[in-house]
Amino acid sequence: MARNMIFELMLAGLAVLAVWLIFFRDDDNPVDKLPGPPRRPWIGNAWELLQMPADKFLDVLVDYTNKYGDRYVFKVFSLRVLHISGPPDVETVLSHSKNIKKSAPYDFLKGWLGSGLLLSTGLHWHKRRKILTPTFHFNILKNFANVIEEKTQDLVKMLKEKNGADVSLMPTISDFTLFTICETAMGTKLDDDQTSATVDYKNAILNIGLQMLCRISRFWLHNDFIFNNSSRGKEFAKTLEVARSFADNVIMDRKAQRAQNKGEAIADVTDGIGTKRRLAMLDLLLEAEEKGEIDMDGIRDEVNTFMFEGHDTTALALTFGLMLIADHEEVQKQGEKSMTNLPNLHDIGESRNEKRKSLDQSEESISENDFITVTRRKTKVRIRSDLFDIPTTEINMQNEEVEEENYVICITSSQCLPKQMAMAKLLRTNNHRNITKIKYKSPFKVLVQFETLEDAEKLNNCPKFRELGYRCEKTNKKNICFGIVRGVDLELKEEEIMEILESSAKILDVKRLKRTNSEGKWVESETIRIRFMSTSLPDYIYAYEERIYEECQTILGDSEHVTMSNLSDMKYLEAVIKEILRLYPSVPFIGREITEDFKLGDLLVKKGTTVDVHIYELHRRADMFPEPEKFMPERFLGTEMKHPYAYVPFSAGPRNCIGQRFAMQEMKTTLSELVRHFKIVPKVKGARPRVMVDLVLRPVDPIYFYCFEYKVENFMYTKSRMIINKIVFFQLTLVAHNFLNECEKRKQIPFYSKMTSND
Structure with a gap:
């Protein structure tokens, strides 16, 4: 009896010790010094986590970011969750080669996705990634193009049959992406009589996300044994069975096709040029199974992973994208103007002599002082036009101050101007009187102030000064800003360029600058100078631009089919998609479990800490994206990102999305075809749905739109x-x-x- 009592006491003691080690041990951790919501003794923020409604989870985390900044800590018992949204921190975490393990909540999906590419880590992940990488090779994507186009045409046909009735976006687009991923990556065509199965599968995906979110907020359900025996766990098991059976049917159908065709269509043959033909994903996995590189469970894990990621994430991106495009008619049809971002001005901090020295060494000897090209950081931009297509250009800017006088003439020249006495003599010789002041801004620029407007106009129109190559301009505003744009077609005249440019600041003139050629002669260059009347450079300059409809029609011409080459030429459409993914990234958070201590700037992050990367908040940073809540595709027209990790809709680093090129191909094809055939109109102008996060970013409210077929000939x-x-x-x-x-x-x-x- 005594022995049994001692044994029971020992078991109870071990249970208490285990609970303490798991939940209540509180070692010193450097991340505890970071701000965050107030923590309770022992339980930390577990109570706050429990109180979060599922549809408010994202809103609460966004509020925390706004309140506590780029780094804050959320503590649940002894677990620290470090939340980050600053580009340098995001780069450190996502580019780390060792800390690639997904955080603990992802383990809740192992019953569904197993050890697939999304959840695996270490050597197992590297091996699977190596097997699957050829799946999204360029040649495979080219083979997918016809299938994607065919499915898009089916979508267009279905929308035409609506005859302008309102359409619920998410279920419509989700059907399209599910059928597309099955017929491309899986090689299995879903028949019409499988509609009920597809509906059950999509509902199962939605329920899995909600159940996972519910489990995260209830810490006692984190234990598999407790969860599996709870009512929620049993419901989750039923949902998983629906999702798994759908994927199993896809695998079995494809295996049956292979057996029926005896491998003729998918054999290990060459492509006609001596290169081993590349296979679609499921064929590649089945071939790997035959070689003993993967078992049936592994195939099931990867198919479940790609069925989910390949249809649900793309469907949500297209849903949010069509919502935004419908609400911005100017993006669909001719919007006439597009914005080219100019970098913010910074103090160059160089003396005039240093500027002159850099000018003498420059390739283009620009002789207009005070807008000399002194480049600290080059910024690439693209200006497109219905009249011309300028290649990637460089923009450099400089400000000058001009005294506020009523009658001032600015004299500039590509050669050194006469010095003070010689200039005075030249003015007297040409009968220019009533001069009150002559101010030298540089050897190439002189300001001459007159008493009357008549005297100023006389110098402004002086033929002798024109013969000498001097340029005279009236200056009666306090601030003049100059921008220099490189790479402008030599065939374009200054007047033509002036006609197609517009800015928030008044553009006074455009001048094509000169350079010296190899023979030392002055010739016209591909650099233009834009002169603005403003206290500072404008944020944007505008040029005539084609929108999606015009771009697609221009590129496709008489062709009825969209090729990979066509898609790569659709630069504006690509910018639209990037802006869609900036505002509504399909995966708003990425979680990492730290397996090796590392430094986040000056902060030590210890092993065992969870780090959550907030992509949703990262993409809405005003310092990275001015007017972050505004839909502006022009942000991505040739301008460099302020930080390479400020925009990561497909993640980045070693665990970036393996199917991102497939997703972009599918979105480009779909949006281009829909905009070509329909005028897309929102049901409620300016309406935005509430959004929530489960496995992905999802609208809480349904999104409706109208598709009106163009009656005029295309x-x-x-x-x-x-x-x-x-x-x-x-x-x-x-x-x-x-x-x-x-x-x-x-x-x-x-x-x-x-x-x-x-x-």
Whole structure:
């Protein structure tokens, strides 16, 4: 009896010790010094986590970021969760080669995704990544193009049948992406009689996300044994069975096709040029199984992973994207103007002599002082136009101060101007009087102030100064800003460039600068100078720009099919998609469990800490993206990011999204076709749904839109019809001409010559 009591006491003691070690041990940790919501003794923020409603979870975390900054700590018992949203911190975490293990909540999905690419780590992850990387090779994506286009045409046909009725976006687009991923990566076409199965599968995915979120907020359900035996765990098991059975059917169908075809369509053959033909994902996995590199459970894990990630994330991106495009009509059709971002001005901090020295060593000897090209950091921009397409350009800017006078003429020259006495003599010789002040800004620039406007105008129009190559301009505003744009087509005249540019600041003029060639002669360069009337440079300059509809029509021309080359040329559409993913990243958070101590700046992050990367808040930082809540695709038209990790919709580093090129291909094809065929209109202008996060970023409220088919002929039909009309007109004219000649030969009068106008 005594022995049994001692044994029971020992077991109880061990249980208490285990609970203490897991939940209540509180070692010193450097991250505890960071701000965060107030922590209670022993339990930390477990109570706050329990109180968070599922549909408010994202809102609470965004509020914490706004309140506590780029780094804050959320503590649950002894577990520290470090939340980060600053680009340098994001770069450190995502680019780390050792800390690639997913955080603990991802383990809740192991019953569904097993050891697939999303959840695996270490050597197992490296091995699977190596097997699957060829799946998204360029040649494979080219083979997918026809399937994606076919599915897109089915979507267009279905929307046409709606006849302008409102459409619920998420279920419609989710069907499209699920059918597309099955027929491309899985090689299995879902028949129409499988509609109920697809609905069950999509509902299962939604329920899995909600159940996972519920489990995260209830810490006692983190234990597998407790969860599996709870009512929620049993419901979760039923949901998993639906998702797994759908994927199993896809695998079995493909295996049956392989057996039926006896490997003819998917055998290990060459592609005709001596290179081993690349296989789609499921075929590649089944081939690996035959070689003993993966078992059936591994195939099931990867298929479940890619079925989920390949359809749900893309469906959500397209849903949010169509919502934004519908709400911004100017993005669909001709918007006339696009914005080219100019970098913010910084003090160059160089003396005039240093500027002159750098000028002498520069490739283009620009002789207009005070806007000399002194580059600290080059910024690439692209200016597109319906008149011209400027290649990637460099913009450099400089400010100058001009005294506020009523009658001031600014004289500039590419050569050194006469010095004070010589300039005074030149002015007197040409009968320029009533001068109150002459101020030298540099050897290349002089300000001359007059008493009257008439005297100022006289110098401004002086033919002698023009003969000498001096440029005279009236200056009567206090601040003038200059921007220099490189890479502008030499065929464009200054007047043409002036016509297509616009800015929030008044553009006074555009001047093409000169450079010295190899022979030392002055020739026109591809650099233009833009002069603004403003106290500071504007944030944007504008040029005529094609929007999605015009871009697609211009690129596709008479072709009815979209090729990979066509998609790569759709730069504006790509910018639209990037802006969609900035505002609504499909995966708003990425979690890492730290397996090796590392430094986050000056902060030591210990092993066992969880780090959550907040992509949603990262993409809405005002210092990285001005006016962050505004939908502005022009941000991505050629401008460099202020930080390489300020925009990571597909993650980054070693665990970046393996299917991102496939996702971009699918989104480009879908959006280009929809915008070509329909005018997309929101059901409620300016409406935005509440969003929540489970496995992905998801709208809480349904999103509706209208698709109105264009009744006018599209570009391709109109163009072809014009050609046909010209041919028909030519043929009719030729027939009439031959008929009249034949009549003339026979001396006969054409019968129609006797017809009256009434006939």
